[in-house]
Amino acid sequence: MTRSVRWMLGAILVLVMGLVAAPAVAAPPEPYRVATGLEGGTSAAHVAIGDRIFWVNHGSSGTSSNDSELWTSDGTSEGTHEFFDPNPGGRGLVGSLLKFGSGFVFTxxxxxxxxxVWYSDGTTEGTEMIADLTVDDAGSTWLLEAGPGAVYLAADDGAHGRELYRWTGPxxxxxxxxxxxxxxxxxxxxxxxxxxxxxTDSSPVALGMVGDAFVFTADQTIRTxxxxxxxxxxxxxxxxGRExxxxxxxxxxQLVKDISQTDAWGDPSPQESTPFAERTGTAVMGGSLYFLLDSTEPGVAEPEMWRTNGVSEGTVKVAHLPLAYLDDQWDFEPAVAGGRLFYRAWSxxxxxxxxxDGTGAGQRVSPAGDATDPVTLGSGVVFGLEQDDTGREPWFSGGTSSVRLGDLRAGAAGAHPFPITTWGSHAYFGANGGSGRDLYRTDGTPAGTERVxxxxxxxxAVLDGPMVFYGAEGLLYFVNSPDDDRNVGNELWAFDPNRAVTATSTVLRAPATVAYGAAATVTIAVTGAGGxxxxxxxxxxxxxxxxxxxxxxxxxTFALPRNLALGDHVxxxxxxxxxxxxxxxSAPVTVRVKAATRLGGRVNDLTFxxxxxxxxxxxxxxxxxINATGRLQLLVDGRVRATATLAARHRNTLTLVSPPLARGRHRLQVVFSQxxxxMDARTGVVTITVYR
Structure with a gap:
């Protein structure tokens, strides 16, 4: 009688550890990661005291996505933490940070x-509310400006309306x-x-500082x-009116100037308010503050740029500007450099x-296209400019012409430089050179534009990279998004161009072979003198x-993902x-992921x-x-008696034939390898009997 016998045993995984060491690197100073796992949206609002920064993080307490707290860092992981939470365990909001004296103010x-409004000297003990100015049912106190010698606020005490306050310090x-x-x-x-x-509200609105004078608009329509x-x-x-x-x-x-003294029909109207443009930028150049009004001329849509040096005679209209009107406001965020005021235009x-130069609307100093807001660098400005053939790339203008700083990403996609900030002698920005958004800088020349x-x-990822920059005395910080989710897992980095660093060596150890779906880890060792x-x-x-x-x-140590695709991974x-x-x-280490296997065998009888x-x-x-390939061997009593090559066409099934065996009992096993x-695999062992 002939019987068929099946047997199976799980594969044995052979993991060979690879060891490769990267040589010590003596590179110029470069940014280093300060902290990871920053949760919530990150605000650009920040101040610096020496090399320590303070910034606002939104939704970081875990209690509410609308929550915000004040955070701080000194450039070390241990020194990076939440600094102030206005409502521990509940919803609180922090905002409007401004430097003042040796400390800062915030709401x-x-x-x-x-x-x-609160004041802080940079310590927990030195952080306190300036005063409870606004009554509970009258809204919030506004932080308008912080200038030399004073902070300017707007508050409603329940009796005088929303009015201007001045605070001169602790x-x-x-x-x-x-x-x-x-x-x-x-x-x-x-x-x-x-x-x-x-x-009774004058509702002051900040325009800016001219020297130690705070310039603002206020409504002085007095009713009796x-x-x-x-x-x-x-x-x-x-x-x-508002002037x-x-x-x-x-x-x-002091009233600087009553700009509007007639109504729309030209009749005298001392209480007529001037139509100051809302939520637009201002700039100071040559001792004068430049600001915008909605057009005061019938039939003219373009806004008017004015300037003031803080006195009536020095407050004059400059020109109508060619600006876009976006989101119910004029798109005007100017920058001043080299005796010129720069702005992006719409015609x-x-x-x-x-x-x-402050005497008229000026002229275009770059090719036409969608420009980003200018950022001052030395005697010129850095900005992004989008064109059909190159996409959006970084440019520099000294006020008469412009030069493209580089085609960082070839083709129409463009590198999209943003955000841009000036720190020291360079402008720093994030840009996509084709392999994700990285950190770049420029000195205003094409030769001096480089990836840091x-x-x-x-x-x-397309939304990764630097999101905001925080400039301190000797450190430039930036918040990096490592992927497309800008609210989870963000990182704080710091850059010190004068940092004296010790070279390091990184060694990566990893298994040479891993079975698909199996747990596997790699180990990393970093060494450096004085470590x-x-x-x-x-x-x-x-x-x-x-x-x-x-x-x-x-x-x-790091656990490799179990779902790594089959094949080699460098x-x-x-x-x-x-x-x-x-x-x-580290030097690269190759890990090959192979299909996990189980090998079964069937012998045509148990007696022969x-x-x-x-x-x-x-x-x-x-x-x-998969259709695996490799070598199959039939072992009899531990010795190879038959070998065959498993090819893809066999669809994972192949018969091995052993020559006749001597009389007695014999142990059979099949092994898959190479x-x-x-992965390598072998069956269990079956015993057969051979008679005369």
């Missing part, structure tokens, strides 16, 4: 609601500077029903109760970068970022550096004659399912 909203009380003396309520009973409490000669009760108006004002660290506010279409660092971000180095390492599969790991005593580990140690990258051949059919099962795409 914060706590559990009682309504923002108030130990002083905010001083009310009442621009609009209209009473909050009239004693005239016949007018009380029509009297509005907001008539009066009785006509016929005995009629009415509301009389006087004052100037241009100034105030310094001492003394009362029926995007019209590139314009420059003026290839950031270890996710391959294929161990601190910080993080980034593990890449080619250009793809697999993840990061934190160093502990100069070492880290892994590297990059150490990001820290304040003491330079970055370094000494004249019969023994046939064993081997079947290989793989995960994922496969480029599947």
């Amino acid at each position: 914060a909203t706590g559990p009682a609601g309504g923002a108030e 130990g002083a009380a905010p001083q009310l500077l009442d621009v609009n003396p209209t009473a909050r309520m009239t004693s005239d009973e016949e007018l009380q029903d029509q009297w509005r409490t907001d008539w 109760a009066d009785v006509s000669e016929w005995g009629d009760h009415y509301v009389a108006t006087s004052g100037t 241009l004002w100034r105030v310094g660290p001492t003394g009362p506010p 029926g279409d995007w019209d590139g970068m314009w420059a003026t 660092m290839d950031l270890p971000n996710a391959a294929g 161990p180095p601190t910080g993080t390492v980034t593990i890449r599969d080619g250009q793809r970022v697999l993840g990061t790991a934190e160093l502990a005593n100069g070492a880290a 892994l590297t580990a990059t150490y990001s550096g820290d304040a003491q140690f330079s970055s370094s990258t 004659l000494t004249t019969e051949r023994i046939r064993v059919t081997a079947t290989l099962r793989t995960t994922p399912a 496969s480029p795409n599947a």
Whole structure:
């Protein structure tokens, strides 16, 4: 009688460890990763005290996506942490950071609601509310400006309306500077029903600083109760309407100029308000502040640029400007350099970068196209400019012409340089050179435009890279998004061009072969004189970022993803550096992922004659399912009696034939090996008997 026997055993995984060390790197100073895992949106609002920065993080407390806190960093991982939460355990808001003296001021909203202004000297003990100025039902206190010797606020104390306040520093009380003396309520009973409490608001709006003078707009439409000669009760108006004002660290506010004194029909109207353009930028050049008005001329749509030196005679209209109107405001964020004011223009279409010496609208100084807002660098400005053939690339203008700083990403896609900030002698920006958004800088020349660092971000990401820059005395910080999710897992980096660093060596150890779906880890060791180095390492599969790991005593482990595709993976580990140690990258280590296997065998009988051949059919099962190739061997009592090559056409099943065996009991086993795409495997052992 003939019987068929099957047997199977799980594959044995053979992991051969590869060891390759990267040579020590003596590179120029480059950015280093300070902290990882920053959650929530990151604000550009920041201040610096020496090399320590303070910035606003939104949604970082884990209590609310609308929450925000004040964070700080000194350039070390240990010194990077939340600094101030106005409402621990609940929803709080922080914003409007401004440097003042040796500290800074900011607004914060706590559990009682309504923002108030706080001052900090950079320490927890030295952080306190200036004063509770705004009553609970009157909204929030506004932080308008911080200038030499004073901070300027707007608040409603419940009696005087929203008015200007001045605060001169710790130990002083905010001083009310009442621009609009209209009473909050009239004693005239016949007018009380029509009297509005907001008539007492001057609602100051900041324009900027001219020297130590704060220039602002305020509504001085004064309303009083009066009785006509016929005995009629009415509301009389006087004052100037909304006009241009100034105030310094001492003394009362002063009207700079009543710009609008006639109505739309040209008739005298002293209370006519000037139509100051809302939410637009301003700039100071040559001791004068430049600002915008909506057009005051009938039939003219373009806004008017004015300038003021803080006195009436020096307050004049300059010109109508060719600007775009976006999101209910004029698109005007000018920059000043080399005695010129730069702005991006619109003349029926995007019209590139314009420059003026302050006597007119100026002229276009770049090719036409969609320009980004200019950023001052030395005697010129850096900006992005989009053109059909090159896409958006970085440009520089000195005020008469412009030069493209580089075609960082060839083709119409463009590198899209943003954000751009000036720090020291260079402008720094994020840009996509074709392999993700990295850190670049320029000195304003094509030859001086270079990539500072290839950031270890996710391959294929388009929203990665630097999001905001924070300039400090000796460090330039930036928040890096390692992938397309800009609200989760962000990183703080720091750049010190004068940093004296110790070279490091990074060694990556990884298994040479890994079964698909199996757990496997790599180990990283970073060494340097005077170590161990601190910080993080980034593990890449080619250009793809697999993840990061934190160093502990100069070492880290990282679990490889179980779903790595079949085939060879060239892994590297990059150490990001820290304040003491330079970055370094290991030499590549190749890890081959093969299909996981199970090998089964079937022998045609368990008893044979000494004249019969023994046939064993081997079947290989793989995960994922592939047609494996390799070598099959039939072992009899541990010795090879038959060998066959498994080809893809065999579809993982092949029969091996052994010559007749001597009389007695024999142990059979099939072994699979030498496969480029599947793990080694072997069956269990079956015993057969051979008779005469």
